Amino acid sequence: MSEIYDVIILGAGPAGISAAIYASRARLETLWLEKQFVPGGQIIDTYEVDNYPGMPGMSGMDLGEAMGEHAKKLGIEPVRETVRSIEDQGSVKVVRTKKNEYLAKTIIYACGANHRHLGIPGEEELSGMGVSYCATCDGAFFKDRVTVVVGGGNVAAEDAVFLARLCKKVYVVHRRDQLRAEKVLQEQLFECRNVEMVWNSIPLEIQGESQVTGLKVQNVKTGEEQVLAADGVFIAVGITPNTGLLKELVKMDDGGYIVAGEEGITTAPGIFAAGDLRTKALRQVVTAVSDGANAVTSVQHYLMGR
Numbered sequence: 319m320s321e322i323y324d325v326i327i328l329g330a331g332p333a334g335i336s337a338a339i340y341a342s343r344a345r346l347e348t349l350w351l352e353k354q355f356v357p358g359g360q361i362i363d364t365y366e367v368d369n370y371p372g373m374p375g376m377s378g379m380d381l382g383e384a385m386g387e388h389a390k391k392l393g394i395e396p397v398r399e400t401v402r403s404i405e406d407q408g409s410v411k412v413v414r415t416k417k418n419e420y421l422a423k424t425i426i427y428a429c430g431a432n433h434r435h436l437g438i439p440g441e442e443e444l445s446g447m448g449v450s451y452c453a454t455c456d457g458a459f460f461k462d463r464v465t466v467v468v469g470g471g472n473v474a475a476e477d478a479v480f481l482a483r484l485c486k487k488v489y490v491v492h493r494r495d496q497l498r499a500e501k502v503l504q505e506q507l508f509e510c511r512n513v514e515m516v517w518n519s520i521p522l523e524i525q526g527e528s529q530v531t532g533l534k535v536q537n538v539k540t541g542e543e544q545v546l547a548a549d550g551v552f553i554a555v556g557i558t559p560n561t562g563l564l565k566e567l568v569k570m571d572d573g574g575y576i577v578a579g580e581e582g583i584t585t586a587p588g589i590f591a592a593g594d595l596r597t598k599a600l601r602q603v604v605t606a607v608s609d610g611a612n613a614v615t616s617v618q619h620y621l622m623g624r
């Protein structure tokens with residue numbers, strides 16, 4: 319008979335890494351699966367994570383690496399496999415990858431989230447040809463050129479500040495007249511002289527043949543349309559949780575987030591959720607690592623029959 323793990327952890331972002339560290343220290347029989355080669359999840363796309371205590375100004379890539387190294391020192395590393403399906407047989411959960419089938423008493427699901435798309439003409443066609451979802455990855459291609467950032471959250475503000483250091487000009491297109499981003503990021507953004515805010519505007523179409531030439535936007539107050547001539551469009555309009563594998567197994571809200579409190583307890587006994595993909599007020603690295611730790615405590619309680 320196959321080994322039955324105490325827990326299978328899915329994902330090696332901050333929540334999954336934290337869960338792995340706590341599971342290792344709790345001496346749980348653990349299998350840790352991750353499809354990417356680099357640990358860190360979404361933070362590896364972040365130029366600077368400036369609000370994680372003790373690590374001021376650290377790059378997301380370095381923070382992810384440091385977290386991964388911490389887990390490795392405790393003797394646990396992710397197995398590189400992409401999970402295809404999860405079956406809940408009650409006391410046993412079956413996790414299937416392309417190559418293998420794994421069994422566990424519990425699952426900590428920490429698969430994070432992906433960039434949300436706008437779904438406008440030109441977005442898909444020009445992806446990689448001027449359309450990007452990651453300023454820190456692709457910004458350097460736009461040195462001394464003109465770019466547009468779409469969105470008004472933390473990522474949009476961070477991306478715009480990052481791009482302003484490289485680009486001749488950066489437009490920030492936001493659908494309202496106030497940003498959602500933290501005040502400290504707003505201050506940094508408004509200090510950038512080469513950033514122009516395009517308020518109350520929604521993107522209609524990304525223009526260009528083999529390369530982006532501009533973004534057509536519409537002012538939602540006046541109805542007026544204009545084309546912002548640009549070489550790159552960076553889309554930062556939020557995230558969609560990677561919860562498809564649990565669709566039939568646990569309760570989710572309308573946005574596809576798994577309904578779970580800070581203990582990570584879902585509607586399926588033995589399946590726990592951690593990180594950005596659960597319902598919560600604040601999605602940050604610091605809350606994700608807290609989720610990973612809490613989920614392991616919940617696993618231990620579950621295994622003890624509490």
Ligand code: NAP
Binds near residue numbers: 368472493494521601
């Ligand atoms: P977000 O906070 O959800 O902001 C998304 C932005 O895009 C909002 O301003 C929203 O407008 C706008 N938007 C959404 N759909 C749109 C559409 N279809 N067309 C035009 N605009 C649209 O997302 P985020 O900035 O990507 O951040 C994702 C999560 O990561 C957040 O929870 C954030 O706090 C977290 N994060 C944390 C850190 C950190 O800890 N340092 C850094 C970055 C991100 P409205 O404002 O009008 O809704």
